[in-house]
Amino acid sequence: MAVAETTDKTFEKDTSEGVTLTDFWATWCGPCRMQSPVVEQLSDEMGNVTFNKMDVDQNPETAQKFGIMSIPTLLVKKDGQVVDTIVGYHSKEQLAKVLDQYTD
Structure with a gap:
């Protein structure tokens, strides 16, 4: 499954169901x-898990709303609620371990 682009306009809809990870970059x-x-x-x-990415230069509103000061920041949401914020580079194993906590 590909990583979809999300924007200030579509972010809430794109991250409202299930477990989502958004890569702010x-x-x-x-x-x-x-x-x-x-x-x-x-x-x-x-x-x-649904994976999205958001260019913070093109979409400053969402990054500002969630207080994203450093990139990369990975925002994990479950059913529309932020459950984790991961700042800086992380390995595939580290990220999988975090996401596994929120998936059934």
Whole structure:
């Protein structure tokens, strides 16, 4: 399953059901470019989680709303509620372990 782009306009709808992980990133961010393939791999392996990414330069409102000051930041929501915020680069194993806590 591919990682979908989400925007300020679609974020709430895109993250309202089930377990979702949103990767807040920017094109100029080196660690974001390292994190992105890890998120892509997880999206192929974890069918029970919806994966999104949001460019913070294009969509400043959502990043501001959730107080995202550093990128990459991965926001985990379950049924529309924020349950975890992961700041900085993390390995596939680390992220899978976090997500497993929220999936049934």
